[in-house]
Amino acid sequence: MEFLRGVLGLIGVLCAFMLGRTAAFVRKGQLKPTRLYAWVIRCFLCLGAMTIRHAVDITDIATWTLAAAVCAIAFWEASRQKKEEPVHLDLDTEGE
Numbered sequence: 001m002e003f004l005r006g007v008l009g010l011i012g013v014l015c016a017f018m019l020g021r022t023a024a025f026v027r028k029g030q031l032k033p034t035r036l037y038a039w040v041i042r043c044f045l046c047l048g049a050m051t052i053r054h055a056v057d058i059t060d061i062a063t064w065t066l067a068a069a070v071c072a073i074a075f076w077e078a079s080r081q082k083k084e085e086p087v088h089l090d091l092d093t094e095g096e
Contacts, residue, residue, distance in 0.1 A: 005050050009063040012046035016067035019043050020074030027079065043067065 019039040025031040047067060050060050 005054070005059065008046050008050050009059070012043055012050070012063065013067045013070055015039060015043040015046055016071040017074045020071040020076075021078040023071075024075045024078035043071075 019036070019042075022031060022036050022039050026033055026036045047064060050063065054060075
């Protein structure tokens with residue numbers, strides 16, 4: 001049973017990552033809000049299902065904290081402007 005709690009926690013953290021990215025894209029206007037609602041439901045179902053058979057313990061609190069941190073980092077990462085690196089073509093054939 002502890003294995004399943006770990007799997008649910010991992011899926012919940014990954015859903016939190018996607019929740020943060022989707023929230024940033026919804027804020028930019030690139031995605032519809034219904035996608036955001038879907039990730040919110042998935043995240044809360046996975047993280048909430050960890051407490052069905054057990055009382056809230058340090059594992060739950062650590063997983064929820066990690067999920068919140070991952071969500072914030074994903075939101076920050078997706079909302080930043082990415083710098084495009086210039087393409088360098090090496091057409092020098094002296095070495096051959």
